[in-house]
Amino acid sequence: xxRVENLYKSFDGRPVLTDVSLEIPEGHTMAIIGxxxxxxxxxxxHVIGLLRPDRGRVTVDGVDIGRIPYGELRQxxxxxxxxxxxxxxxxxxxxxxxxxxxxxxxxxxxxxEIRREVEDCLAMVDLSGVGPKMPADLSGGMRKRVALARAVxxxxxxxxxxxxxxxxxxxxxxxxxxxxxxxxxxxxxxxxVVTHDMHSVLSIADRAAFIFEGRMHWxxxxxxxxxxxxxxxxxxxxxxxxxIGMPHAPDLP
Amino acid sequence: xxRNRSIILAPAVALGSYSLLLFHAFSSLGEFGSYRKNVVRQxxxxxxxxxxxxxxxxxxxxxxxxVQTAYQLVSPFIPKSIIGAIVVPSxxxxxxxxxxxxxxxxxxxxxxxxxxxxxxxxxxxxxxxAMGLNSIGYLIVPRVIAGVVMFxxxxxxASFIGIAGGLFVGHAGGFVPAGEFIDGAREFFxxxxxxxxxxxxxxxxxxxxxxxxxxxxxxxxxxxxVGLATTQAAVISCVYILIADLALxxxxx
Amino acid sequence: MKHSNELKVGLxxxxxxxxxxxxxxxxxxxxxxxxxxxxxxxFDNAAGxxxxxxxxxxxxxxxxxxDVYINPENNRVRVRFHVDREVPxxxxxxxxxxxxxxxxxxxxxxxxxxxxSAKVPVGGFIPSREQAxxxxxxxxxxxxxxxxxxxxxxxxxxxxxxxRSMLDDPDGDARQALASMRGSVGTLDAMLRAxxxxxxxxxxxxxxxxxxxxxxxxxxGDSLAATxxxxxxxxxxxxxxLLTLDATASGVNELLDKVNRGEGTIGLLVNDPGxxxxxxxxxxxxxxxxxxxxxxxxxxxxxxxxxDLF
Ligand SMILES: Nc1ncnc2c1ncn2[C@@H]1O[C@H](COP(=O)(O)OP(=O)(O)OP(=O)(O)O)[C@@H](O)[C@H]1O
Ligand SMILES: [Mg+2]
Numbered sequence: 155x156x157r158v159e160n161l162y163k164s165f166d167g168r169p170v171l172t173d174v175s176l177e178i179p180e181g182h183t184m185a186i187i188g189x190x191x192x193x194x195x196x197x198x199x200h201v202i203g204l205l206r207p208d209r210g211r212v213t214v215d216g217v218d219i220g221r222i223p224y225g226e227l228r229q230x231x232x233x234x235x236x237x238x239x240x241x242x243x244x245x246x247x248x249x250x251x252x253x254x255x256x257x258x259x260x261x262x263x264x265x266x267e268i269r270r271e272v273e274d275c276l277a278m279v280d281l282s283g284v285g286p287k288m289p290a291d292l293s294g295g296m297r298k299r300v301a302l303a304r305a306v307x308x309x310x311x312x313x314x315x316x317x318x319x320x321x322x323x324x325x326x327x328x329x330x331x332x333x334x335x336x337x338x339x340x341x342x343x344x345x346x347v348v349t350h351d352m353h354s355v356l357s358i359a360d361r362a363a364f365i366f367e368g369r370m371h372w373x374x375x376x377x378x379x380x381x382x383x384x385x386x387x388x389x390x391x392x393x394x395x396x397x398i399g400m401p402h403a404p405d406l407p
Numbered sequence: 408x409x410r411n412r413s414i415i416l417a418p419a420v421a422l423g424s425y426s427l428l429l430f431h432a433f434s435s436l437g438e439f440g441s442y443r444k445n446v447v448r449q450x451x452x453x454x455x456x457x458x459x460x461x462x463x464x465x466x467x468x469x470x471x472x473x474v475q476t477a478y479q480l481v482s483p484f485i486p487k488s489i490i491g492a493i494v495v496p497s498x499x500x501x502x503x504x505x506x507x508x509x510x511x512x513x514x515x516x517x518x519x520x521x522x523x524x525x526x527x528x529x530x531x532x533x534x535x536x537a538m539g540l541n542s543i544g545y546l547i548v549p550r551v552i553a554g555v556v557m558f559x560x561x562x563x564x565a566s567f568i569g570i571a572g573g574l575f576v577g578h579a580g581g582f583v584p585a586g587e588f589i590d591g592a593r594e595f596f597x598x599x600x601x602x603x604x605x606x607x608x609x610x611x612x613x614x615x616x617x618x619x620x621x622x623x624x625x626x627x628x629x630x631x632x633v634g635l636a637t638t639q640a641a642v643i644s645c646v647y648i649l650i651a652d653l654a655l656x657x658x659x660x
Numbered sequence: 661m662k663h664s665n666e667l668k669v670g671l672x673x674x675x676x677x678x679x680x681x682x683x684x685x686x687x688x689x690x691x692x693x694x695x696x697x698x699x700x701x702x703f704d705n706a707a708g709x710x711x712x713x714x715x716x717x718x719x720x721x722x723x724x725x726x727d728v729y730i731n732p733e734n735n736r737v738r739v740r741f742h743v744d745r746e747v748p749x750x751x752x753x754x755x756x757x758x759x760x761x762x763x764x765x766x767x768x769x770x771x772x773x774x775x776x777s778a779k780v781p782v783g784g785f786i787p788s789r790e791q792a793x794x795x796x797x798x799x800x801x802x803x804x805x806x807x808x809x810x811x812x813x814x815x816x817x818x819x820x821x822x823x824r825s826m827l828d829d830p831d832g833d834a835r836q837a838l839a840s841m842r843g844s845v846g847t848l849d850a851m852l853r854a855x856x857x858x859x860x861x862x863x864x865x866x867x868x869x870x871x872x873x874x875x876x877x878x879x880x881g882d883s884l885a886a887t888x889x890x891x892x893x894x895x896x897x898x899x900x901x902l903l904t905l906d907a908t909a910s911g912v913n914e915l916l917d918k919v920n921r922g923e924g925t926i927g928l929l930v931n932d933p934g935x936x937x938x939x940x941x942x943x944x945x946x947x948x949x950x951x952x953x954x955x956x957x958x959x960x961x962x963x964x965x966x967x968d969l970f
Contacts, residue, residue, distance in 0.1 A: 202537050224541075232539035242534035245525070256538055259441060450669040458672070486765070495687065557669075560676040567679050593724065594765075596687040596712050601680065 155180050156201060156312065156344065160210035163196060170196050172368035174210075178361075183338050183345040185355040187390065188365035194348045195239055197365065198314050201346065202234050203227050214312075232260065235305035239316040239348075241297040243289040249276070249300045250285030256308045275303035280329055295322045302330065309341060316348045324353075331357045352394045364390065425621045428543060432551070432620075435544030445549040453515050453550070453616070454557025460514060461507050461561050462568045468502045469494060469569030470576035477582035487583040488591030494573040495592035499600045503566035504607040505652060508615065511558070512644035516619040519550055520640030523623025524633035532624070547620040551613060558612025559605050566604060603659055610651050615644045688712070689724040698726065698742045701755040701768075701786045706737040708766045709757055715741050717770050722747045725768060741768065751777040755788045 158176040162169070170193040178184045188194050199205040200212050203219040211218045214230055222230070243252050253272045257263055263271065276282055279299035289297055298321065305313060315334065319327040335358045337343050349355060355362055355376070362379050364372040364387050372379075372387045382388065476493045523546060526532050535542040570592075578585040619640040626636040689712075703709075706728055715723040723743035731738040743749060752773025759766045770786070780786060 199533070204533050204536055228539040228541065230539075231537055234537060234539075236534065236537040238530045238534055238537075240530055242530040244531055244534070245529070246522075259538070259540065447665045447669055451665045455668045455672055556673070560672050563676040563680050563683075567683060590714070590721065593687055593689045594712060594714060596689075598684060598688055601684050605680075 155215060156346070157213045158197070158200070158210070159213070161197070161200060161207050161212065162209035163193075163200065163205065163207055169368055171365075174365065174368075174370045176363055176370060176373065178344055178346060180344055181338070181342045182360045183334070183347060183358055185359035185362040186346060186348045186365065187350070187352075187355060187362055187394075189390065190350075192365045193368060194365060195316055198236075198316055198346060198348055201314060202231055202236060232308075233311045235308065235310035235313040237298070237302050237305040237313070237315045237318055239320075241289070241294075241301035243297055243301055243304070245289045248286050248288050249281070249292065252289065252300055253285075253304045253307050256304065260308060271307065272303075275307050276300070278306070278333060279303045280326065295326060298322065299326070299330070302333075306337060310343070312344045312346075313337065314346045314348075317350065318347065319349065319351050319354050327351065327354065328357075330354075334358050350394060352391060366390075424625070425617075428547070428621055428624065429551075429617055431541075432543045432547040435541045436548065438541065438544060439548070442545060442549050445545070446552050449549045449553035450557050452518070453511070453553040453612075454560055457511060457514055457557075457561060458564060461510055461565050464506050464510050465498075465503065465565035465569035466572035468506050469498055469571070469573035472497055472502065472569075473573035473577040473582060473588075474580065477577065477580075486587070486591070488587040488594065490577055490583040491574075491588035491591030492595040493591075494577070494588070495570055496595060496597070496600055498566050498569040498573065499604050501652075503569055504562050504604050504611055505648065506569075507558070507561050507565045507608065508611040508648040509645055511561070511611075512615050512648060513641050515554070516615045516640045516644040517637045519616060519619035520623035520626075521633055521637045523620060524626035524636040527624065527626040528629050528632060543624065547617075547624065550620055551616045554612035554616030555609055556612075558615075559608045562604060562608030566601070603655075606659065607652065607655055610655060611648050614647045614651055618644050618647060689714075689721075697723075697745050697747070697749075698740060698783050699749060699780060699786055700783070701739050701741070701788050702731065702734075703737045703739065703755075703757060703788045704790055705757075706739065707757045709737075709739060709768060710766070714767045715743055715770060716767055717743070717747055717772060722770075739768070743770070748772065748775070749780045749784075749786065750774065751780060753780065753786050755786055756790075757788075 156176075156178040158174055161171050161174040163171045174193075174197060176184070176197075186194050186197065196205060200207055200220075201214075203212070206220045211220055213219065214233075217226075217230060219227055219230055243249075244255065247255065250272055253275050254268050257268045257271055261268075272285065273282065276285060279302050281296060281299050281303070284292065284296060284300065289300070292300065298318065302315070302318060305315075313334075318334065319330050322330065331354050334345065334347065334354075338345050338358070345358075347354065347359060359376060361373065361375050363370060366372075366386055372382065372384055374382065379387065379391070472494045473490060476490050477487075480487075480489060523532075526546070532542045532546070535545060574585055574588050577583040577588050583591075622636045622640040622643070626632045628635075709725060709728055711725050711727055713725045714721045715725060723741055725739060725741045727738075727740040729738055730736070739755075747770075749770060750773040754771050754773075756769045756771060757766065758769050771789075
């Protein structure tokens with residue numbers, strides 16, 4: 155269980171997050187939505203301890219990860235899989251090695267086992283055969299999917315996806331959405347999905363959290379979001395819907 | 408983190424964070440096993456791949472020293488063998504290490520800073536951390552070890568090739584016969600000289616790789632930040648090579 | 661053929677280590693692979709010998725000095741050195757320091773003993789023979805010599821000055837004394853002319869030596885030692901000459917003492933303008949020599965100076 159309490163974070167005196175509280179129960183998928191620059195990625199980096207809160211705290215299974223020693227923090231992080239917004243593939247390694255990297259580093263698998271595992275992961279994101287390609291030779295969407303394969307390779311308990319479907323065509327987006335939902339259901343992974351894509355939110359998330367002006371403006375289930383009368387939230391959701399122009403957009407009141 | 412550090416405190420802060428970074432890096436030496444492959448790869452890049460350019464520069468500095476020493480020795484009272492007695496210790500004491508140092512500050516230092524800087528701005532370092540790796544140890548330790556191990560190797564190659572270059576040009580150019588050159592060198596040979604050169608190259612290897620890692624690891628901003636870090640790594644490494652050169656000469660000679 | 665990274669790194673480190681060890685041994689003039697043939701010797705004065713200097717036999721470099729230190733037992737200079745294995749250093753051999761500290765070329769020569777005696781064992785001891793630091797003693801001696809020459813000539817001048825003032829005194833009764841002096845002064849004149857020629861011929865010789873020195877600095881620096889020894893001898897001769905000059909001046913002094921004590925008749929001199937002129941011209945020539953010498957001693961000593969420069 156991940157819990158964020160009264161998180162405050164500023165950069166060079168400019169506050170980005172002023173008061174964010176959030177609770178993600180075990181096995182749930184939380185969508186975090188908000189406008190560009192609202193601090194979604196900053197929030198996500200707090201959850202894995204890459205950034206330390208100025209005020210407030212982040213606990214994972216009750217452990218305040220802003221206050222534990224580095225060695226323990228690393229142990230906590232090993233339960234996480236993280237898909238960074240830009241993919242963050244290691245550009246000195248080919249795609250295969252990128253996915254194999256966590257396996258080589260943290261498991262004692264043999265080369266054969268690793269090969270099988272990596273190929274499974276790449277097939278999962280619809281990228282069988284790109285193993286020998288270097289990240290620089292991949293399209294942006296492919297890079298993101300290789301990064302996703304790497305994030306899930308160790309079958310982590312928690313997965314954080316920072317905009318997993320942005321920049322992908324609708325069909326691949328759907329594949330990814332299905333994958334995320336599948337992982338959540340089959341492996342009872344606890345997930346945080348940072349996204350702009352309302353379609354993703356609706357198809358994968360149990361709950362959504364809307365960050366606005368540095369604060370947790372609204373948190374609730376998808377049904378509650380549909381029913382919400384909050385003007386800011388409705389404006390965001392509607393704008394998103396038009397912008398994406400989805401053919402099968404769910405009916406919003 | 409405040410940007411408006413006082414001018415007086417800035418160097419102290421820089422030194423402090425540099426030292427902490429290195430401390431952090433080397434306190435993870437316990438995990439050396441997982442760095443081993445990386446160390447070898449860095450040794451190839453720092454050492455083996457630098458051999459051609461170092462050899463070229465060393466051969467020319469040896470040759471130029473010989474020609475210029477011959478040019479300055481106009482007195483008929485001074486035996487020609489003095490050329491060997493000047494060129495060989497110059498190469499062993501100073502040029503072998505310093506020429507190699509300058510070349511590697513440009514070649515290796517800039518490369519390390521660019522590599523780590525790019526990893527920083529494309530969140531690859533965050534990705535390593537998020538997996539639960541000690542990114543400082545993982546990235547910095549192999550590079551610094553490669554520097555301190557391979558730099559003496561390059562120094563020996565540079566001294567050898569530089570002396571050979573000087574000998575060849577001296578002989579072929581009619582400045583001093585090879586036999587006299589070697590006699591002169593032997594006459595004034597101090598066994599401590601090559602040891603001192605080795606110490607120097609060891610220190611230079613540490614300076615270049617550690618400063619470049621520091622600059623690269625702490626890169627801010629995007630491509631511009633990487634460019635800045637790269638330039639600074641090369642320039643600052645050169646400056647500290649000169650300072651260390653003087654300090655070592657003052658303390659050990 | 662693809663080499664693994666490990667292989668590349670390992671090979672380069674091993675190669676570097678081999679180059680380092682062999683290179684140091686090479687420049688230390690140690691045999692690259694064999695063990696060394698170490699010997700020891702002792703000097704009263706090492707004359708600037710240091711570790712690394714060449715050891716030669718009959719002018720051939722056969723090894724080098726390993727260590728030079730003061731032997732605390734007898735306060736002499738203990739020198740450890742090594743020579744090539746093939747060099748037959750037998751009993752009866754001795755060592756000599758040669759070369760010039762001032763020029764930075766000091767070496768040690770091993771003079772081999774007769775071929776039928778036993779070989780000196782590894783680590784064995786060879787006695788030494790001293791050889792003075794030729795150039796050093798030469799450059800030390802030169803200023804002393806010059807001072808002495810200067811002193812003698814100054815004395816001569818003052819003596820002759822006194823003579824002149826006495827002769828200028830018409831009331832003086834120096835006539836008789838000067839009569840006896842007539843012959844002496846004639847001799848002195850002749851002698852001084854002769855000596856001047858000799859001095860200049862000596863200096864010419866020095867000039868010749870210097871060009872010899874010049875040649876000696878070339879490829880075969882061996883003759884340098886001989887040349888300087890030669891030069892030393894010349895300086896000794898110059899010294900001799902100046903002693904004679906000194907004695908002559910004392911002679912004149914003695915003579916004038918006699919004149920002063922009123923022995924002889926001064927009238928003799930007054931009535932003898934020939935003698936007066938002779939003395940005068942003698943004074944002039946002496947003065948000229950002295951003035952010239954004082955004004956530019958370099959002309960007489962430049963050759964020596966060249967040597968001093970090192
Ligand atoms: N390391 C940092 N140093 C300084 N400012 C930062 C840093 N990281 C983020 N910020 C600032 O924090 C704010 C929020 O950034 P963040 O990346 O969290 O936005 P986001 O909500 O993820 O936007 P997007 O949807 O476009 O990714 C931005 O204004 C950004 O400039
Ligand atoms: Mg973001």
